[in-house]
Amino acid sequence: MGQKKSEFDKVFSAWDILVIAFGAMIGGSPMDVAKAVGVTAKYGGSITEYEGAHKVPGKIIPLIAIPTTAGTGSEVTAFSVITDHSRDYKLTVFSYELFPSYAILDPELLTSAPASVAEACGIDAFIHAEEAYVSTAASPFSDAMADDAMKSGNIAVNPRSSHKRDIAELYHKAI
Secondary structure: OOOOOOHHHHHHHHHHHHHHHHOOOEOHHHHHHHHHHHHHHHHOOOHHHHOEEOOOOOOOOOOEEOEOOOOOOHHHOOEEEEEEOOOOEEEEEEOHHHOOOEEOOOHHHHOOOOHHHHHHHHHHHHHHHHHHHHOOOOOHHHHHHHHHHHHHHHHHHOHHHHOOOOHHHHHHHHO
16 A cells, blocks of 8 residues: 655645745846755755755755856856845855756847846856856866957947847846
């Protein structure tokens, strides 16, 4: 005879679906919140208990990241940056367990971003690439990738291109 699911298990299963379906659809901050929810829903406590590196004890709730902006890269990182308003501080949780299970990049979704958001995301992407380029851990490969990203980041910041519906260009920005 199979085990009956408890009410908690039913709610937990529904919560899994909420994190997957809702958590990652917008930009970096909602994806980071979804990662934090994935940690606390599975292991309990406050996200502040997991601040720092490698404090997440294991796999989190599965997360499918579906960004609608291009710039933060949260859909492919092992970080969650959350604003702790009580300390007026941005806390960081780092764990390889925070990588989303899947990232769905659909350039059509990028067309919904207002020009000001697209420009801010372009600046964010450019800064990430610049940081990688000047890093003391940079390599010829990372320099080449950063150089290419900075060039495409400049395109994303151009207000005239922010309104373009050129899917090929948006695909390049998403990658």
